[in-house]
Amino acid sequence: MRTARALSLLTGLLVTVPLASCGVLDTGPSAKDAAKAYLDAFAAGDNAAAARRTDDPEAARGFLSETRRNLSPDNVRTSVTEVESGGGDEPATAEFRASWNFGSERVWEYRGSFELREREGEWKVHWQPSVVHPELGSEQSLHYRSDPATPAPVLGRDGTRLMGPQRLVRVTVVPKEAKNLSEVAGSLARGLRPVAPTVTAGGIVEGAEKVPDNQAYTVVTLRWSDYQRVKSAIYELPGVRFPDETALVASERDYASQVLPAISKSRKDRLNGRAGWSVFTANASGAKLETLHEVEPEPTEALRTTLSDEVQRAAESAVDPIDKPAMIVAMRPSTGGVLAVAQNEAADGKGALALTGQYPPGSTFKMATGLAALEAGKVDIDTRLGCPAERTFNGKTLPNSHHFELGRVTLRKAFAESCNTTFAKLATEMPASALPDAAEKLGIGADFAVPGITTLTGEVPASEGRVARAVNGIGQGEVLVSPFGMALASASVAHGSMPTPKLIQGAETRVNERAGQVPSKPALRQLREMMREVVRSGTATGLSGLGEVAGKTGTAQFGDGSRAHGWFTGYRGDMSFAVLVTDAGSSERAVRVSEEFLDGVR
Numbered sequence: 100m101r102t103a104r105a106l107s108l109l110t111g112l113l114v115t116v117p118l119a120s121c122g123v124l125d126t127g128p129s130a131k132d133a134a135k136a137y138l139d140a141f142a143a144g145d146n147a148a149a150a151r152r153t154d155d156p157e158a159a160r161g162f163l164s165e166t167r168r169n170l171s172p173d174n175v176r177t178s179v180t181e182v183e184s185g186g187g188d189e190p191a192t193a194e195f196r197a198s199w200n201f202g203s204e205r206v207w208e209y210r211g212s213f214e215l216r217e218r219e220g221e222w223k224v225h226w227q228p229s230v231v232h233p234e235l236g237s238e239q240s241l242h243y244r245s246d247p248a249t250p251a252p253v254l255g256r257d258g259t260r261l262m263g264p265q266r267l268v269r270v271t272v273v274p275k276e277a278k279n280l281s282e283v284a285g286s287l288a289r290g291l292r293p294v295a296p297t298v299t300a301g302g303i304v305e306g307a308e309k310v311p312d313n314q315a316y317t318v319v320t321l322r323w324s325d326y327q328r329v330k331s332a333i334y335e336l337p338g339v340r341f342p343d344e345t346a347l348v349a350s351e352r353d354y355a356s357q358v359l360p361a362i363s364k365s366r367k368d369r370l371n372g373r374a375g376w377s378v379f380t381a382n383a384s385g386a387k388l389e390t391l392h393e394v395e396p397e398p399t400e401a402l403r404t405t406l407s408d409e410v411q412r413a414a415e416s417a418v419d420p421i422d423k424p425a426m427i428v429a430m431r432p433s434t435g436g437v438l439a440v441a442q443n444e445a446a447d448g449k450g451a452l453a454l455t456g457q458y459p460p461g462s463t464f465k466m467a468t469g470l471a472a473l474e475a476g477k478v479d480i481d482t483r484l485g486c487p488a489e490r491t492f493n494g495k496t497l498p499n500s501h502h503f504e505l506g507r508v509t510l511r512k513a514f515a516e517s518c519n520t521t522f523a524k525l526a527t528e529m530p531a532s533a534l535p536d537a538a539e540k541l542g543i544g545a546d547f548a549v550p551g552i553t554t555l556t557g558e559v560p561a562s563e564g565r566v567a568r569a570v571n572g573i574g575q576g577e578v579l580v581s582p583f584g585m586a587l588a589s590a591s592v593a594h595g596s597m598p599t600p601k602l603i604q605g606a607e608t609r610v611n612e613r614a615g616q617v618p619s620k621p622a623l624r625q626l627r628e629m630m631r632e633v634v635r636s637g638t639a640t641g642l643s644g645l646g647e648v649a650g651k652t653g654t655a656q657f658g659d660g661s662r663a664h665g666w667f668t669g670y671r672g673d674m675s676f677a678v679l680v681t682d683a684g685s686s687e688r689a690v691r692v693s694e695e696f697l698d699g700v701r
């Protein structure tokens with residue numbers, strides 16, 4: 100049955116065809132007038148008025164009210180098409196058309212007829228259920244039922260099913276029926292523990308007490324297989340009910356948890372197809388008798404995404420064992436297609452951090468600082484620059500990690516070893532707009548409306564002060580990025596320009612602002628070489644046996660400076676990615692996660 104709609108109905112008479120009569124109609128209130136008055140009240144939902152036009156008002160009013168509740172139309176239209184009037188004690192017969200509109204272009208039309216009998220000089224509709232519909236018999240009723248289409252699956256780029264329709268069971272508690280709620284809650288929590296360990300008796304009681312006694316509180320929704328595992332322990336508990344439904348869910352629990360639910364929600368109408376519906380008769384016990392009208396549901400085609408099942412699984416396997424919030428975003432530089440968005444349980448509890456979280460990027464931002472310096476033309480990768488253990492800028496001292504020093508080395512070497520003092524000084528020697536401009540060319544600061552997900556790339560403010568530019572130049576200060584933004588930055592380096600991110604095939608991403616200009620080819624060639632050197636001989640040699648990997652590590656301090664996030668971002672072939680392990684202390688854990696990730700992708 101459908102949820103009841105408002106009963107305010109659209110009244111009015113359809114175009115009435117000329118009457119054909121076998122007898123002579125009275126000049127006063129006629130059988131035609133009585134038929135029209137009944138049908139007008141019936142169409143308007145004025146059941147009392149319609150019932151008064153019949154010869155059994157009590158029975159008619161109850162039946163009409165029940166029918167209106169069962170069908171809950173948006174509006175009903177009726178018209179008298181013909182009246183044959185008898186003479187003397189002979190009854191008249193009225194023929195009519197009825198049109199029930201259930202909204203969303205769902206219309207049920209039919210023809211019917213009923214008798215009118217003259218009593219004490221007034222025509223009355225002779226009441227019986229067939230007055231409403233010709234197929235209705237005694238002790239029968241009309242019903243409307245929606246028949247949802249089977250949801251379309253969500254597929255990966257290679258056709259792998261990522262989401263599909265599954266039978267789900269809602270475990271609910273009706274407080275009024277539970278009798279001893281605390282006792283039932285305790286038994287229910289224990290029974291659910293094998294499949295829903297986070298459900299507690301206290302949580303069940305607290306939630307159930309917030310709903311009216313005669314309403315159900317949903318404790319948890321289970322996949323059918325999980326429900327079968329615990330059914331014997333919970334099925335007989337008083338007040339516990341188990342309504343089921345078919346819904347679109349991920350192929351595995353918690354799989355692509357920050358992407359697939361968002362796709363399903365944003366594309367719900369598209370994925371659900373067009374529901375079918377029917378009107379049928381039922382007997383006194385509610386059993387279905389005959390279908391009077393039926394429209395079959397219309398499923399829609401599968402929704403294809405750019406996600407790669409292989410890459411997603413490798414990413415999840417890499418971050419799941421980490422005890423701190425950890426995440427990976429991967430995309431295809433040549434197309435901008437998002438290949439994977441993975442977060443571990445610690446991150447999932449805080450939201451879509453991989454896509455929208457804003458963190459200092461640390462030394463991964465030296466990609467932008469290096470690009471700006473190379474495009475300025477004052478240095479190239481072989482220019483020798485100082486890398487002292489620390490440097491002071493207007494009273495602000497910036498050290499290298501563990502105060503290492505290299506003396507005078509090439510820019511390539513300073514980048515590979517992540518020399519803060521070198522890149523902080525470079526940043527101070529460039530205009531305030533240099534870092535924001537370089538970052539925007541890599542996509543950091545660009546704003547997108549990506550169908551299916553919400554994203555933020557980051558923010559790089561222009562800083563006039565020398566200290567601020569020095570700190571921003573090594574990815575601290577006011578610079579903030581998301582893992583999505585860093586994966587896009589690496590994709591831009593690999594591709595040669597910023598690709599437009601996309602997730603759903605055939606759905607165009609809108610670039611809202613600051614898409615950035617294209618980096619110069621000479622600067623890009625040198626930046627790629629510096630990122631390759633990071634893996635060959637620098638801070639990410641642990642990735643050297645995994646193919647032609649290029650990238651940049653980052654240790655990003657936060658808070659009072661005593662703690663730091665760990666980053667790695669880079670690319671291999673036509674896949675860019677960014678790894679963030681929050682509060683990791685250094686980039687070493689991010690490099691190890693990257694190693695696990697890349698090892699799982701062929």
